[in-house]
Amino acid sequence: MRTYVGVIALSFRDYQAYRTNMLLRVVTGLIGVMLQAVVWSAIYARRSVLGGFTMTEAVTYVIVSQALMRATVVRSGLELTKKFRSGEITKDLCLPVDLQAYLGAKDLGRSLSASLFVSVPMFLISWVAFRITVPASAGTWCVFLLAWLLGVVLQLLLGFLAGVAGIYTQYGWGTDKLKDAIVLFFSGAIVPLDFFPPGLERLARALPFQSAYYLPLSIYVGKTSLPQALPVLGLQAFWCITLLLLSRVAWTIARRRLSLFGG
Amino acid sequence: MVGEVFRGFVRGIVLYAHFAAMNWRRITVSPVDFIIGFTAVFIQECLGLTTIVFVMRQLPSVRGWTFWEIVLIYGFFTTARSLWHVFMINGMDLSAYIRLGRLDRFLTRPLDPLFQIYADGWDEDGWGELILGAALLFTAAINLQVNWWVRAPLLIINLVAGALVYAAIILAASSLSFWTVENDALMSLLGTLGTLGQYPLTIYGRSLQWVLSTLVPFAFVGFWPAQAFLPRTASALSYLTPLVAIALFYAAIRMFKAGLSCYQGTGT
Amino acid sequence: MGEAVVVNNLRKVYRVRKLVGKWPADLLSFRWTEVPALQQVSFSMNSGEAVAYVGPNGAGKSTTIKILAGVLRPTEGSVRVFGHDPFRYRIHNSHNIGVVFGQRTQLWWELPVIDSYRMIAKIYGVPRSDLDKRLEMAVDLLELEKLLHRPARTLSLGEKMRAELGSVLLHGPRLLLLDEPTLGVDLSGKRRIRQFLAHLKKIGVTVFLATHDLGDIESTCDRLIMVHQGRIVLDGMVSELLASFGHDIEVRFADDRVEGRSLSDALGLEVSGANGRFVIHGKGTEPPVSVVERLFSLGKVVDISVKAPDLEFVIGSIYDRLSGGQSSCGHTSG
Ligand SMILES: Nc1ncnc2c1ncn2[C@@H]1O[C@H](COP(=O)(O)OP(=O)(O)OP(=O)(O)O)[C@@H](O)[C@H]1O
Numbered sequence: 119m120r121t122y123v124g125v126i127a128l129s130f131r132d133y134q135a136y137r138t139n140m141l142l143r144v145v146t147g148l149i150g151v152m153l154q155a156v157v158w159s160a161i162y163a164r165r166s167v168l169g170g171f172t173m174t175e176a177v178t179y180v181i182v183s184q185a186l187m188r189a190t191v192v193r194s195g196l197e198l199t200k201k202f203r204s205g206e207i208t209k210d211l212c213l214p215v216d217l218q219a220y221l222g223a224k225d226l227g228r229s230l231s232a233s234l235f236v237s238v239p240m241f242l243i244s245w246v247a248f249r250i251t252v253p254a255s256a257g258t259w260c261v262f263l264l265a266w267l268l269g270v271v272l273q274l275l276l277g278f279l280a281g282v283a284g285i286y287t288q289y290g291w292g293t294d295k296l297k298d299a300i301v302l303f304f305s306g307a308i309v310p311l312d313f314f315p316p317g318l319e320r321l322a323r324a325l326p327f328q329s330a331y332y333l334p335l336s337i338y339v340g341k342t343s344l345p346q347a348l349p350v351l352g353l354q355a356f357w358c359i360t361l362l363l364l365s366r367v368a369w370t371i372a373r374r375r376l377s378l379f380g381g
Numbered sequence: 382m383v384g385e386v387f388r389g390f391v392r393g394i395v396l397y398a399h400f401a402a403m404n405w406r407r408i409t410v411s412p413v414d415f416i417i418g419f420t421a422v423f424i425q426e427c428l429g430l431t432t433i434v435f436v437m438r439q440l441p442s443v444r445g446w447t448f449w450e451i452v453l454i455y456g457f458f459t460t461a462r463s464l465w466h467v468f469m470i471n472g473m474d475l476s477a478y479i480r481l482g483r484l485d486r487f488l489t490r491p492l493d494p495l496f497q498i499y500a501d502g503w504d505e506d507g508w509g510e511l512i513l514g515a516a517l518l519f520t521a522a523i524n525l526q527v528n529w530w531v532r533a534p535l536l537i538i539n540l541v542a543g544a545l546v547y548a549a550i551i552l553a554a555s556s557l558s559f560w561t562v563e564n565d566a567l568m569s570l571l572g573t574l575g576t577l578g579q580y581p582l583t584i585y586g587r588s589l590q591w592v593l594s595t596l597v598p599f600a601f602v603g604f605w606p607a608q609a610f611l612p613r614t615a616s617a618l619s620y621l622t623p624l625v626a627i628a629l630f631y632a633a634i635r636m637f638k639a640g641l642s643c644y645q646g647t648g649t
Numbered sequence: 650m651g652e653a654v655v656v657n658n659l660r661k662v663y664r665v666r667k668l669v670g671k672w673p674a675d676l677l678s679f680r681w682t683e684v685p686a687l688q689q690v691s692f693s694m695n696s697g698e699a700v701a702y703v704g705p706n707g708a709g710k711s712t713t714i715k716i717l718a719g720v721l722r723p724t725e726g727s728v729r730v731f732g733h734d735p736f737r738y739r740i741h742n743s744h745n746i747g748v749v750f751g752q753r754t755q756l757w758w759e760l761p762v763i764d765s766y767r768m769i770a771k772i773y774g775v776p777r778s779d780l781d782k783r784l785e786m787a788v789d790l791l792e793l794e795k796l797l798h799r800p801a802r803t804l805s806l807g808e809k810m811r812a813e814l815g816s817v818l819l820h821g822p823r824l825l826l827l828d829e830p831t832l833g834v835d836l837s838g839k840r841r842i843r844q845f846l847a848h849l850k851k852i853g854v855t856v857f858l859a860t861h862d863l864g865d866i867e868s869t870c871d872r873l874i875m876v877h878q879g880r881i882v883l884d885g886m887v888s889e890l891l892a893s894f895g896h897d898i899e900v901r902f903a904d905d906r907v908e909g910r911s912l913s914d915a916l917g918l919e920v921s922g923a924n925g926r927f928v929i930h931g932k933g934t935e936p937p938v939s940v941v942e943r944l945f946s947l948g949k950v951v952d953i954s955v956k957a958p959d960l961e962f963v964i965g966s967i968y969d970r971l972s973g974g975q976s977s978c979g980h981t982s983g
């Protein structure tokens with residue numbers, strides 16, 4: 119356990135080593151925020167409610183979503199396939215750590231760093247500039263943060279799964295990119311699921327990806343009230359456990375394949 | 382003299398075709414990569430569309446723009462950018478070419494280094510973007526009853542011009558890596574800034590409209606050239622885009638050459 | 650026989666951006682610091698010569714090669730390759746030269762080597778008949794026939810380097826610029842590469858070989874130029890350099906009371922050892938036979954062996970001297 123805390127701390131510091139890059143990340147994030155704010159204000163120019171969302175709710179949703187998107191930095195899948203390609207993996211498998219936990223810890227460190235130094239500034243500036251709302255009660259904040267954390271865990275698991283898939287396809291960049299695209303599409307990161315055409319909406323709600331953005335954000339904007347939040351958290355936990363089991367199985371199989379290759 | 386220029390031009394085209402053939406072979410060697418990359422980029426591009434298709438579709442107009450007009454501009458931008466993505470994306474990786482010493486190699490060959498960078502590889506992932514963009518452009522034009530046959534040559538010219546504008550912005554920015562070496566963060570910033578050009582320019586504030594038309598002229602990738610097909614709003618700028626593109630690309634090449642003249646290589 | 654390369658008072662200074670002050674103000678306020686890589690470098694090479702270019706890490710070898718290749722602009726001084734300024738007439742120069750940057754490859758990663766060769770030939774505009782001829786030579790000398798149809802990414806380091814060497818001679822360069830071509834290559838690979846270079850030399854190609862591997866030099870080069878901290882510190886024939894260092898003679902006298910000091914005085918040479926066993930460090934000026942004869946006259950010799958100086962030793966002791974350290978074997982005197 120101590121090891122993993124150390125890994126988290128290390129990658130936390132590593133990620134912010136280049137302050138210029140951090141600054142540029144904030145600026146890039148804010149450009150995205152501005153685009154969303156402008157587009158959604160234009161959409162609401164002549165009407166007050168659309169798809170059950172008021173303008174403030176919709177703008178808040180998409181802007182906070184932009185901040186959350188910058189907060190999760192999942193690179194473990196890419197790292198896994200890279201290690202596999204370079205043969206470094208045989209060395210790593212001899213280390214007394216669990217590779218998935220190790221890579222996950224690294225991502226967690228990065229994500230913490232990004233949350234603190236990219237997302238929080240983005241959020242604060244957007245709060246002033248675009249007058250987004252913030253949850254009034256501390257309870258909502260807590261539940262939102264918990265839901266978001268479960269969303270991050272889910273993304274870490276998906277990232278690792280994509281990495282294992284990358285070992286099979288021998289094309290880590292592609293599988294990782296594909297995973298990103300699918301997650302962003304079905305998680306409601308860009309547009310709340312309520313706006314999806316009915317068929318797609320039903321599909322998106324049946325898939326695990328909504329955990330990453332839609333579920334935490336609907337708690338944030340108050341679409342999910344506190345009493346309703348408990349089953350939501352349960353659903354998120356369910357998906358996390360399912361994906362964890364799935365990734366363990368996939369990893370075990372992949373390792374067997376590794377030893378077949380002689381590493 | 383003229384004959385020499387002409388011969389050089391022909392040789393350039395023939396060589397480009399050979400480079401292209403190498404690329405084609407490279408793609409067919411690993412079709413799985415191609416399919417995954419293609420699908421990934423395709424879904425990713427659809428992502429940007431969700432706002433338009435899921436939300437704006439329900440509205441008669443947004444800031445005076447009808448749904449199909451917005452789709453046309455979006456599709457035009459996407460198609461122009463995809464042309465850049467497929468054929469000229471390497472300009473973005475200049476810092477990697479320097480860092481890995483590949484530019485050194487290009488400089489030992491009897492060809493222009495910039496030509497070699499662009500010819501070095503296509504990004505087949507961009508085909509996903511191209512297909513999506515073309516489909517959007519096509520359906521929008523049908524719904525807007527654009528007379529295609531008269532305007533086809535103009536369409537092609539304007540699309541190429543848009544792609545060149547995009548290439549010019551990226552090349553100018555990545556030429557900075559002759560002086561600073563690392564600029565990946567700047568590239569991702571520009572990529573995000575570029576997405577502002579997908580929507581009708583007038584939804585933005587005055588100052589942002591100016592920035593997007595002059596300082597980082599992404600408005601010339603989609604918004605201005607696309608309006609040559611929207612008689613309601615077309616302006617002189619829509620027909621001037623090819624000239625703007627040539628001027629900007631020329632300026633970007635000058636910047637690349639200026640950087641190259643201070644080129645120092647890497648320490649390895 | 651014309652001059653292939655003439656370098657006169659060449660100077661190259663790298664300018665490195667150094668940030669000053671605190672972030673983020675440092676992004677705008679920076680200074681250029683100058684890293685001198687080459688200073689007052691002059692040498693010339695005749696056509697058909699094979700010259701080894703050695704020096705410790707950071708001496709300026711790669712910099713020189715990049716300047717000769719026309720990749721970098723010299724800060725000062727004049728450089729001529731077959732009579733032309735390589736930076737100004739880069740394209741003209743590129744037809745004359747073949748460059749290998751160690752451990753990098755110009756081969757298309759995913760494609761069979763032969764495809765890359767064909768493409769490179771097209772880049773240089775090589776006619777079909779010439780290509781076939783040179784290809785045959787490369788395949789023969791570098792034993793490429795098994796590699797030609799494999800994608801470059803599947804080749805091992807040494808195989809890749811062999812394939813790379815083949816790729817730079819397809820356009821028939823008159824001058825080969827090689828930057829550490831045997832780095833990381835195993836013994837048999839090195840042997841092939843050396844045979845290949847020797848053959849090129851035989852057919853009149855000028856070879857400029859920057860390397861840390863002294864075996865490369867012994868097998869290929871007649872002449873050696875040593876650069877240190879951007880200055881040329883040695884330029885001469887390899888054989889003369891070796892001869893100037895003299896032999897080491899190990900000797901054992903029957904009488905173990907013979908003293909090192911008196912031996913040294915009698916011979917006028919440096920001597921190490923004690924108790925009747927000594928190593929006499931000969932000078933290049935006196936042939937070893939005459940030293941041996943003189944030794945026999947100094948006492949009853951039980952055992953004697955003569956060791957010729959090898960390049961590794963010679964270069965090693967020059968490096969030691971350059972870096973200010975004492976030479977381990979006392980060759981510094983004289
Ligand atoms: N692009 C560059 N920018 C700044 N300094 C450089 C650059 N390239 C080389 N140098 C510096 O110039 C000096 C000479 O470098 P060069 O690469 O020519 O040495 P070398 O003899 O090839 O060394 P090695 O044996 O390690 O390859 C070194 O001090 C190096 O740090």
Ligand SMILES: [Mg+2]
Pocket residue numbers: 649710711712828
């Ligand atoms: Mg070097």
